[in-house]
Amino acid sequence: MTKAPRTGERDPARGHGDTDERPLASDIARVLGDPRTWGSGVSKEGQPGDGGTFGETVADNLKLTQGSRVAVIGGGPAGSLFSFFLLKTLALIDTEVTVDIYEPRHFDHCGPAGCNHCGGIVSESLVQILATEGILLPAEVVQRGIDSYVVHMDVGSVRIDTPLHEKRIAAVYRGNGPRTSERITTEGFDRYLLDLAVSNGATVQHKLVTDVKWPEGRPRVVCGDGAEATYDLLVVASGVNSQVMHIIEELGLGYKTPSAVTTFIAEFHMGQRLIQQHLGTSMHVFLLDIPRLKFAALIPKGDFITMCMLGDNIDEQLVNTFLNAPEVRRCFPSATVPTNCCHCFPRINVRKARKPFANRLVLIGDSGVSRLYKDGIGAAYRTSKAAAMTAALHGISEEAFAHQYWPACRAIDRDNMIGRLIFGVCHLIQKLRFSRRAVRRMTFLEQTTPSSRRLMSSVLWDVFTGSAPYREVLVRTLHPAFIGGLAWNLIAGNAPNARVREDKTMVS
Amino acid sequence: MTDVLGKTYRPGEIIVRQGDLGDCMYVIQDGDVEVLKEENGVQTVVDTMHTGDIFGEMAIIEHTVRSSTVRASSPARIMTVDKKTFIRRVQEDPSLALTVLKVMSQRVRKLDLEVATLKQELGRETTSAEPSTGRRIHGD
Numbered sequence: 001m002t003k004a005p006r007t008g009e010r011d012p013a014r015g016h017g018d019t020d021e022r023p024l025a026s027d028i029a030r031v032l033g034d035p036r037t038w039g040s041g042v043s044k045e046g047q048p049g050d051g052g053t054f055g056e057t058v059a060d061n062l063k064l065t066q067g068s069r070v071a072v073i074g075g076g077p078a079g080s081l082f083s084f085f086l087l088k089t090l091a092l093i094d095t096e097v098t099v100d101i102y103e104p105r106h107f108d109h110c111g112p113a114g115c116n117h118c119g120g121i122v123s124e125s126l127v128q129i130l131a132t133e134g135i136l137l138p139a140e141v142v143q144r145g146i147d148s149y150v151v152h153m154d155v156g157s158v159r160i161d162t163p164l165h166e167k168r169i170a171a172v173y174r175g176n177g178p179r180t181s182e183r184i185t186t187e188g189f190d191r192y193l194l195d196l197a198v199s200n201g202a203t204v205q206h207k208l209v210t211d212v213k214w215p216e217g218r219p220r221v222v223c224g225d226g227a228e229a230t231y232d233l234l235v236v237a238s239g240v241n242s243q244v245m246h247i248i249e250e251l252g253l254g255y256k257t258p259s260a261v262t263t264f265i266a267e268f269h270m271g272q273r274l275i276q277q278h279l280g281t282s283m284h285v286f287l288l289d290i291p292r293l294k295f296a297a298l299i300p301k302g303d304f305i306t307m308c309m310l311g312d313n314i315d316e317q318l319v320n321t322f323l324n325a326p327e328v329r330r331c332f333p334s335a336t337v338p339t340n341c342c343h344c345f346p347r348i349n350v351r352k353a354r355k356p357f358a359n360r361l362v363l364i365g366d367s368g369v370s371r372l373y374k375d376g377i378g379a380a381y382r383t384s385k386a387a388a389m390t391a392a393l394h395g396i397s398e399e400a401f402a403h404q405y406w407p408a409c410r411a412i413d414r415d416n417m418i419g420r421l422i423f424g425v426c427h428l429i430q431k432l433r434f435s436r437r438a439v440r441r442m443t444f445l446e447q448t449t450p451s452s453r454r455l456m457s458s459v460l461w462d463v464f465t466g467s468a469p470y471r472e473v474l475v476r477t478l479h480p481a482f483i484g485g486l487a488w489n490l491i492a493g494n495a496p497n498a499r500v501r502e503d504k505t506m507v508s
Numbered sequence: 509m510t511d512v513l514g515k516t517y518r519p520g521e522i523i524v525r526q527g528d529l530g531d532c533m534y535v536i537q538d539g540d541v542e543v544l545k546e547e548n549g550v551q552t553v554v555d556t557m558h559t560g561d562i563f564g565e566m567a568i569i570e571h572t573v574r575s576s577t578v579r580a581s582s583p584a585r586i587m588t589v590d591k592k593t594f595i596r597r598v599q600e601d602p603s604l605a606l607t608v609l610k611v612m613s614q615r616v617r618k619l620d621l622e623v624a625t626l627k628q629e630l631g632r633e634t635t636s637a638e639p640s641t642g643r644r645i646h647g648d
Binding site: 125385469 | 512
């Protein structure tokens with residue numbers, strides 16, 4: 001055996017397993033798919049990746065017990081929900097631990113200083129599940145309850161309502177509102193969840209973590225003010241826009257940061273009355289044939305509209321092209337888009353991190369695995385709860401996380417593969433005008449015919465809201481009724497006579 | 509109001525009707541509701557519930573009709589939880605079922621208490637009505 005690499009000195013020739021030989025391509029595929037083969041960057045000298053502390057070589061010792069200390073880096077939804085579920089579950093088994101959440105922001109400043117840079121949509125399924133968990137989002141947190149989507153295309157617009165006509169999607173601010181907002185009644189979503197964690201016993205350290213060390217097989221958190229503290233478990237929930245992920249990567253534990261793409265988010269001030277008049281309680285999504293644009297949406301919130309854009313290499317030119325599109329301008333008063341009062345280019349996770357766990361370490365939320373393009377907060381909930389249940393009930397060893405936590409991440413990742421296919425089809429629809437006509441016609445007829453089955457509507461709804469797994473969406477599109485309906489609408493929607501008739505009758 | 513979730517019901521409005529088939533449960537986001545049981549054409553209020561409480565969970569667990577009618581007793585905001593969403597999530601995270609188990613456990617505890625109280629009251633009434641016979645309700 002060659003000597004194992006020390007911290008931050010991975011030997012690329014060794015691959016990820018314990019063998020000295022270079023891995024074959026087939027081995028690489030197997031290794032990436034199976035966490036048991038990832039190894040732990042094992043050092044025999046007490047370096048990161050050891051079985052634990054000196055003499056702590058078996059997973060039996062790697063459990064949270066009375067008085068254990070847990071550090072959570074990042075006080076966003078993943079970090080706060082992890083702390084909440086960990087403390088709640090440990091309380092059930094009469095175990096008291098200390099949970100310190102390291103979050104430099106207070107989430108009570110307007111603008112970027114208190115924001116987590118995100119579109120701020122809590123999906124339909126997550127709102128329901130949080131309510132079941134006893135987490136009821138109060139009116140101060142919900143900037144607008146969303147009950148419908150309006151899909152805008154160059155061939156017209158179509159509205160999709162929830163079957164129950166119930167507001168089950170929450171538009172929220174991740175911080176305390178855009179730069180110019182001054183509403184004191186507003187409470188950010190992140191602040192609300194952080195307070196929830198604190199009310200269950202967590203402590204917030206408003207400090208910036210600048211380094212993580214691993215003396216004697218235990219994580220030591222180093223802060224900007226020089227303070228250091230050693231913990232039994234380190235949970236990283238810093239997201240992909242933080243340097244902490246790179247610090248963890250350099251520890252040599254086998255973690256590799258996830259792939260991310262840049263998005264664009266902007267806020268426009270319009271006032272509640274005008275927003276209600278022009279956007280109502282609908283989220284407005286755009287399927288426009290603009291090069292490099294994958295998806296864009298306008299989300300009404302309080303006095304502001306949040307604009308989210310996903311695409312390849314988003315820059316000012318792409319943003320301006322989108323904002324000048326007539327379908328977008330029609331959503332604003334006098335077809336004039338106001339100047340944005342706050343904007344950012346945050347990155348989002350689009351491909352999972354490699355090995356987001358080790359002994360005494362777990363990475364959750366965007367730092368680990370997230371859902372493709374949609375429902376990032378939902379993925380944060382799922383990964384944080386899976387990690388918390390693992391740490392509370394199964395231990396904090398690499399083995400425990402591989403067996404209990406990783407399956408939740410793998411399920412999200414596998415579903416994302418199907419998601420890529422679905423978004424590929426959506427992209428195709430964006431490019432092909434005749435397909436857009438068919439989609440619009442089919443959706444419109446389903447929405448206006450009371451007894452009609454919601455085939456296309458439910459597919460579009462779940463793709464845009466991220467409420468259902470992508471696998472389920474794909475299965476629905478393979479149903480003969482869906483295929484038959486789409487085929488009929490492709491013919492009927494593109495017949496010359498039908499086009500004229502529809503343009504007169506369909507609501508735009 | 510635009511900044512709230514769920515559906516708003518006026519006082520007296522029926523949310524769930526006894527005998528209807530159900531495929532969802534409900535979480536009270538805000539307000540109060542009362543649970544009514546109809547027997548022989550007579551409605552009796554058997555319970556009241558408040559913000560944060562869950563009802564209609566039996567429809568999630570067993571495919572059967574609603575056992576009671578639930579109506580708003582004040583302006584109430586109610587969130588529907590779809591059976592499919594709940595079951596899908598429970599399959600991935602069985603601990604979520606604990607929340608429903610907790611609700612049912614509290615309900616059983618409450619019912620036990622009510623049954624005990626009723627039997628005691630009935631026992632006292634019987635004893636005072638027929639003091640000479642010494643008949644007992646329990647232990648026959």
